[in-house]
Amino acid sequence: MERINRWRAFGGxxxxxxxxxxxxxxxxxxxxFLPEGEGPQPVLWYLSGLTCNWSNVTExxxxxxxxxxxxxxxxxxxxxxxxxxxxxxxxxAYDFGLGAGxxxxxxxxxxxxxYKMRQYIEEELPALIAEHFPVDLNRQAIxxxxxxxxxxxxxxxxxxxxxxxVSAFAPIVAPTQCPxxxxxxxxxxxxxxxxxxxxxxCKLIEGGARVAxxxxxxxxxxxxxxxxxxxxxxRETCETAGQVVELEIHDGYDHSYYFISSFMPAHIDxxxxxxxx
Numbered sequence: 001m002e003r004i005n006r007w008r009a010f011g012g013x014x015x016x017x018x019x020x021x022x023x024x025x026x027x028x029x030x031x032x033f034l035p036e037g038e039g040p041q042p043v044l045w046y047l048s049g050l051t052c053n054w055s056n057v058t059e060x061x062x063x064x065x066x067x068x069x070x071x072x073x074x075x076x077x078x079x080x081x082x083x084x085x086x087x088x089x090x091x092x093a094y095d096f097g098l099g100a101g102x103x104x105x106x107x108x109x110x111x112x113x114x115y116k117m118r119q120y121i122e123e124e125l126p127a128l129i130a131e132h133f134p135v136d137l138n139r140q141a142i143x144x145x146x147x148x149x150x151x152x153x154x155x156x157x158x159x160x161x162x163x164x165x166v167s168a169f170a171p172i173v174a175p176t177q178c179p180x181x182x183x184x185x186x187x188x189x190x191x192x193x194x195x196x197x198x199x200x201x202c203k204l205i206e207g208g209a210r211v212a213x214x215x216x217x218x219x220x221x222x223x224x225x226x227x228x229x230x231x232x233x234x235r236e237t238c239e240t241a242g243q244v245v246e247l248e249i250h251d252g253y254d255h256s257y258y259f260i261s262s263f264m265p266a267h268i269d270x271x272x273x274x275x276x277x
Contacts, residue, residue: 001132004029010068011036016054019128023120024081025113030125031058032133033074035067042139042164042275043073043129044268047121047155049146050180051099053078057145062261066268072275073135077125079147081114095180096187102175103151104199106188115188122155137162141271145169145260146224147180149216153201157209164274167215167267169260170222173234174202180228202237213274214238215246217263219253 005016012035021028031054035041044067046057054076057063067074080086080101087110089097097111106115130137142163144152149171156166175181176196185196197203218231225231231247238245253259 001128009033010064012064012068014058014064016058021081021120021124023116023124026081026083026086028078028081028120028125030054030075030077032076032129033064033067034133035071035073037071040134040136041071041073042141043075043135043137044271044275045121045140045142045144045152046074046076047103047142047144047148047151048076048079049144049148050079051094052145052148053099056257057260060257060261061264063264063268066265066272070268070272070276072268072272073133075125075129077121080117086114087111096183100147100184102147102184102188102199103155104185104188107195108188108190111188117151118155121151122159139164139275141165141167141275143167143169143267143271144171146229146255147172149173150175150181150199150201153214154199154204156211156214157201157204158198160209160211163211164277165213165215165271166211167271168217169263169267170218170224170229170255171201171216171231171234172229173216174200174230176200176203177233178228178230202233205234205237205241205243210241210243213270214243215267215270216248217267218247218249219255219259220249220251221253222255222259224255 101117105118149168
């Protein structure tokens with residue numbers, strides 16, 4: 001563990017750390033906001049979208065004031081392994097390979113060696129955070145944006161006992177039914193679509209997975225809305241399955257951090273209700 005940066009913010013500390021990951025076999029970085037206060041504090045995980053790393057939400061997410069007010073630790077990991085020898089998209093596309101790990105454990109070569117983002121997020125990083133920081137892993141919540149929204153939904157649905165609440169900003173809700181998902185799941189997992197289902201929020205809900213509290217916000221002017229994100233599929237799936245979801249479309253908002261930062265404080269306030277219960 002090596003701390004590579006630190007800033008005072010809202011009475012607490014915004015830090016960035018680097019460590020060697022056993023899951024990915026590479027160095028990995030994450031940012032963590034540690035609010036002022038004593039004793040173990042609840043933790044909110046934030047998973048970023050395509051092309052991003054920890055820096056995007058850390059610099060533009062506007063989460064620190066709300067986290068400081070509620071006493072919530074905020075952790076933002078990277079979106080893929082990186083470094084020498086890590087496979088990338090053959091054509092350098094933005095939606096596969098580096099910066100686009102899709103929070104899966106790859107089984108296809110040459111990605112299987114390093115692309116173990118599910119294992120990293122679900123197992124390794126929580127254990128590392130619990131070892132080195134004053135967090136209460138009995139009080140966890142998870143959120144994310146776009147590809148990271150997909151990650152938050154699927155990780156939350158696969159681990160309902162771990163998370164008090166799950167939310168997402170403009171998530172990919174059904175990657176088995178959109179071009180981004182077809183490329184990523186096919187490339188990382190192969191063409192057996194039965195293996196894709198555990199990485200599809202709608203498929204997981206159809207299969208019986210449930211979470212205690214679910215919230216999704218989506219920009220109505222998002223350029224990816226109809227082809228890639230398809231929030232209506234999540235709404236319909238939840239209605240059929242009896243999974244309660246708070247899903248709201250916001251007119252005029254796009255896919256950017258202008259949208260995310262506008263609704264981030266409200267998401268943290270919402271998570272706080274469950275983390276403090």
